[in-house]
Amino acid sequence: MSLATHPDRLLPADPGTRGIARELLQRVQDLPIISPHGHVDAAVIEQNTPFPDPAALLVTPDHYVTRLIHASGISMDKLQPGNATPREIWRHFCAAWPLFDGTASGYWLRxxxxxxxxxxxxxxxxxxxASFDSISAKLAEPGFRPRELFKDFNIEVLATTDDPLDNLESHRALAEDPSFHSRVLPTFRxxxxxxxxxPQWAANVERIISEASDGGSGYRGYLTALENRRRYFVDHGAVSADHGVRTPATLKLEEADAEALFEKARSGQATAHDRDVFEAHMMYQMARMSVEDGLVMTIHPGSYRNHHQPTFEEFGADTGHxxxxxxxxxxxxRPLLQDFGTAKDFHLVLFTLDETVFSRELAPLAGFYPSVYIGAPWWFLDAPDAMLRFRSAVTETAGFSRSSGFIDDTRAFCSIPARHDASRRIEASFLARLVAEHRISEDRAHELIVDVVDSSPRRVFKL
Structure with a gap:
């Protein structure tokens, strides 16, 4: 029996606990996938575009994969479509395959x-x-188009990540297509x-004021434009606004101070400190807008982006560093929560790449503020052992009801079922241990696993 199909993969090694986990997993194994945060392009689903070659699908867009190959000594240019053929890129990947043993990427890919x-x-x-040719043949089959796989994967809801000025035409087309029975929802980013x-901030500001401010100008026109575009997203099915910030800092400025800082930035005179202050203030404003328009606010902080400047300059962002x-x-x-932490129907989902804040900060915050939910492990932490550490760290303080449900946060469409299956196995393993240690009843564990897999994402993301 292969590693990829073994029925007990990721389940506890202890036979007694494993038996309990098997029954819990069976309870949720066939539930539909709810994916309220991810990066799949809606146009790929709407147009039912055939997937490209194996390298373009599984290697070049996946920074989890390219970063480890690069670390082994393969230069980044040899993994770029413009510099190497798909087959050459695939050969580098296959030669590096042993490097992925024990990694989350290796698990998803296998x-x-x-x-x-x-x-x-x-x-x-x-x-x-041989593997390149085999997978290429599969990609050419009529039944291997995105919509067919969407159905095969049992995806009920898939959220995308979208620019505020995106026309969301693909989302509209999917929502109006009677032959498409799932939901593909935009996310305001x-x-x-x-x-x-x-680098494009000034140009983006000019565009959004010009196109969406109802004739307004300056800082006030800027806020109006953001508010209008958020409403446009709501009208097209969005349930959340996502924020990939450097830090989770929030700050409420007086309007005159915010306007002065805004104009200073437009003139190109803003300092690094000004950047931090303005972003913190705008996070406060985003929370205010979420209270008003109902979009769930999610915050993804804690990444030093583009750590290696030469790689960024040559190959751009999202290339593994x-x-x-x-x-x-x-x-x-705290400034945000002082004013909105107890606001009616405000949902704030907090993610982190820093495991030390799971039990020290996130669980206590979610254990008091009705607005706060704990985001699932993401990026470097969406791995089996890290997910177990997360569940153990937050549950003793916040219980099960204050977490968001699993978030796959992926661009790799074909990895979605593997990721959700892994999460369900981890939840079954954790609950099985609590049952085996007589900390909760088995009946209650069966209720809880349905809640964390299915009910929590629906509840937290207002689905």
Whole structure:
């Protein structure tokens, strides 16, 4: 029996606890996938575009994969489509396959190869061409289009991540298509319009004021434009606004001070300190807007993006060198929570790349503020052992009801079922241990696993 299809993969080694986990997993194994945060392009689903070659689908867009290959000594240019053929890139990947043993990426990929693409056995340099040809043949099959896989994967809800000025035409088309029975929801992602350090910030601000401010100008027109575009997203099915910030700092400025800082940034005179202050103030404003329009606010902080400047300059962002940094939530988020932490129907989902804040900050915050929910482990932490550490760290203080449900946060469409299956196995394993230790009843564990897998994401993301 292969590793990818073993029925007890990720379940406890102890036979008694494993038996309990098996029954819990069976309870949720066939539930539909709820994916309220991710990065799949809606146009791919709407147009039912055939997937490209194996390298373009599984290697080049996945910074989890390219970063580890690069660390082994393969230069980044050899993993770029413009510099190497798909088959050459795939050969580098297959030669590096042993490097992925024990990693989350290796787990997702191994599961995809067998469960989705029908490739059985380990990859290797010797099998590179054979595996490339086998997967390419699968990609050419009519039944392997995105919409068919959407149905096969049992996805009920898939949220995308979208620019505030996106026309959301693909989302509209999918919502109006009677043959498409799932939901693909847009997500408002305003980072490039809020972070004045972003290279396109000034141009983005001019565009959004010009196109969406109802004739307004300056700082007030800027806020109006953001509010209008948020409403446009709500009208097209959005349930959340996502914020990928450097820190979770929040700050309420007087309007005159905010306006002066805004104009200073537009003139190109803002300092690094000004950047931090303005972003913190805009996070406060985003919370205010969420209270008003009902969008769930999610915060993804704690990444030092583009750590290696030469790689960024040559190959751009999202190429594998974003590195986690320490995160402070308790003090940083307090200004926002003072005014909105108990606001009716405000949902604030807090994520982190810093495991030390799980039990020290996030669980206590979610254990008091009715608005706060704990975001699932993401990025470097969406791995089996890290997910177990997360569940253990937050549950003793906040219980099960204050977590968001699993978030796959992926661009890799074909990895979605593997990721959700892994999460369900981890939840079953954790609950089985509590049952085996006589800390909760088995009946209650069966209720809880349905809640954390299915009910929590629906409740937290207002689905």
């Amino acid at each position: 599961t995809q190869f067998e469960s989705v693409f029908g490739w059985r056995g380990e990859l290797s340099a010797e099998k590179a061409d 305003p980072d490039a319009y809020i972070n004045i350090a972003h 974003d590195i986690p940094v320490a995160t402070n939530y308790t003090e940083s988020i």
